[in-house]
Amino acid sequence: MSRSIEMLALFFLCGLIIAAGNTVGYKAAFADSLAGVLIIAAIASAGFLIAKLPGFKKLPMIFWVSVVAIFVSTPLFPWASELLAATKNIRFLAVCTPILAYAGLAVGKDLEMFKKISWRIVPVALAVFAGTFLFATLIAQATLRWEGVIP
Secondary structure (H helix, E strand, O other): OHHHHHHHHHHHHHHHHHHHHHHHHHOOOHHHHHHHHHHHHHHHHHHHHHHHOOOOOOOOHHHHHHHHHHHHOOOOOOOHHHHHHHHOOOOHHHHHHHHHHHHHHHHHHOHHHHHHHHHHHHHHHHHHHHHHHHHHHHHHHHHHHHHOOOO
């Protein structure tokens, strides 16, 4: 149980960092940023708690967070327009900053593992990056052509 409380506290701590980054980097009002980020943190917390329920553990937490986020942003949810209005000013890069900082710390913690992998990680990473870029480009091209945005 203490691990769950720790994770929920981390969601809200990251929320404060995101709100501060959104305020400093994008000149948004801190109160508006904090309101939007608290909603995002509440959605993440709800998905996290659902993932901990018996019978729901088979699917990853990101699935449940996505389901909750999709549900609260659809017109089926009574307060969807208010939630969307509160979160629309949160910039993506403000959200990425604490997440990437945490990822960097996590990688630094496993430095010995990376030393064992050595140079073999480089071609794998390049293949993953190239494949992701190429397929994202193909999907975007097909979608934009289908929509008639590009000829």
